[in-house]
Amino acid sequence: MSLAAPTITSFRPPRRVLMGPGPSDVPARVLQAMAQPTVGHLDPEFGRMMEETKTLLRWAFQTQNALTFPVSAPGSVGMETCVVNLVEPGDTVIVCVNGVFGGRLAENVRRAGGTPVLVEDAWGAPVSPDKVEAAFREHPEARLFAFVHAETSTGAMSDAATLAKIARSHDALVIMDCVTSLGGVPVLIDEWGIDAAYSGSQKCLSSTPGLSPVTFGERAVAKLKARKTPVQSWFQDLNLVLGYWSGEGRRTYHHTAPVNPLYGLHESLVALAEEGLEASWARHRAMHELLRDGLETLGIDFVVEPAARLPQLNAVRIPEGVDDAGVRARLLADFGLEIGAGLGALAGKVWRIGVMGYGARVENINLCVAALRGCLKA
Numbered sequence: 526m527s528l529a530a531p532t533i534t535s536f537r538p539p540r541r542v543l544m545g546p547g548p549s550d551v552p553a554r555v556l557q558a559m560a561q562p563t564v565g566h567l568d569p570e571f572g573r574m575m576e577e578t579k580t581l582l583r584w585a586f587q588t589q590n591a592l593t594f595p596v597s598a599p600g601s602v603g604m605e606t607c608v609v610n611l612v613e614p615g616d617t618v619i620v621c622v623n624g625v626f627g628g629r630l631a632e633n634v635r636r637a638g639g640t641p642v643l644v645e646d647a648w649g650a651p652v653s654p655d656k657v658e659a660a661f662r663e664h665p666e667a668r669l670f671a672f673v674h675a676e677t678s679t680g681a682m683s684d685a686a687t688l689a690k691i692a693r694s695h696d697a698l699v700i701m702d703c704v705t706s707l708g709g710v711p712v713l714i715d716e717w718g719i720d721a722a723y724s725g726s727q728k729c730l731s732s733t734p735g736l737s738p739v740t741f742g743e744r745a746v747a748k749l750k751a752r753k754t755p756v757q758s759w760f761q762d763l764n765l766v767l768g769y770w771s772g773e774g775r776r777t778y779h780h781t782a783p784v785n786p787l788y789g790l791h792e793s794l795v796a797l798a799e800e801g802l803e804a805s806w807a808r809h810r811a812m813h814e815l816l817r818d819g820l821e822t823l824g825i826d827f828v829v830e831p832a833a834r835l836p837q838l839n840a841v842r843i844p845e846g847v848d849d850a851g852v853r854a855r856l857l858a859d860f861g862l863e864i865g866a867g868l869g870a871l872a873g874k875v876w877r878i879g880v881m882g883y884g885a886r887v888e889n890i891n892l893c894v895a896a897l898r899g900c901l902k903a
């Protein structure tokens with residue numbers, strides 16, 4: 526190995542408009558917040574910011590759960606945190622699968638030693654409450670239920686309130702993925718009776734990727750405390766993480782929190798608080814409608830029926846004879862615009878256009894429709 530240093534210079538990312546399934550556009554105020562001086566992660570000022578972040582997250586999740594904080598890792602680790610803490614070897618878990626992320630939930634349950642009972646629905650359809658009810662009747666031993674509120678792989682939104690009610694009537698704890706829903710559509714943790722939920726920093730919150738807000742209610746904490754086996758993951762064991770994230774003044778070292786990304790999350794939540802939850806939900810809906818009207822003039826159809834469509838994730842059919850990868854490459858090269866490809870069963874068949882957080886604004890929608898028009902003509 527030569528001692529001569531590689532001649533690599535600073536990375537200068539290109540400017541992009543991010544309208545894929547995440548990350549979404551990050552506003553300058555969030556990037557500036559992240560460029561502030563790094564402080565120690567046990568500094569009292571940092572602790573004060575952590576407490577504010579927890580308060581803001583409780584509001585965003587609409588919950589009074591004390592155990593609400595951002596996991597120092599992306600949404601996938603939020604998913605794993607919920608599963609490894611609540612699922613014990615031998616547990617039966619009813620898991621809804623109507624896209625990629627439901628499938629990942631099932632895989633997480635399996636790896637935690639649980640037995641997933643799958644409730645499957647078509648990609649693009651919401652979870653069927655009738656099938657969930659039937660699954661509980663067939664598996665009365667199931668005490669856990671997991672589903673994805675907003676399936677980012679298909680653009681379908683499921684009826685979280687109804688699903689949680691069914692699960693609770695069978696005395697099951699409810700785990701909800703709200704990675705893509707939080708901030709974009711109503712997420713009402715306490716009103717719906719959700720016991721544990723995880724989200725992500727880079728979708729409708731418009732912060733940078735790498736943090737996963739989670740919340741756990743009393744029933745979930747009771748199940749955690751009653752475990753007979755230790756949580757298999759040391760890093761994600763909430764019994765240990767808690768000593769770090771809870772209690773001002775008596776925080777003890779668990780891991781080094783990602784200090785600057787947390788400044789960014791804090792700022793994105795302050796921005797959401799300034800706007801208000803209802804205003805943010807209304808903006809996402811209005812921008813979705815603007816995009817839908819524009820795409821209709823191009824003859825582009827949606828995968829999901831109108832009632833279950835997520836405003837923030839628009840899965841649309843690639844018109845007959847159009848080169849999927851070619852169009853996406855052209856959007857990126859000529860317009861600096863990123864949209865998402867299809868995943869899993871929908872790969873090559875759909876585009877996924879994100880209208881998330883700071884990206885949900887008129888100039889983005891107009892750019893997207895105009896750019897697609899240009900590419901489809903060519």
Ligand SMILES: *Cc1c(COP(=O)(O)O)cnc(C)c1O
Pocket residue numbers: 547599600601602604626673675676677678702704705725734735
């Ligand atoms: C993006 C996403 C995840 C995973 O989040 P990462 O930050 O990519 O790990 C999980 N669930 C859903 C529904 C998502 O959209």
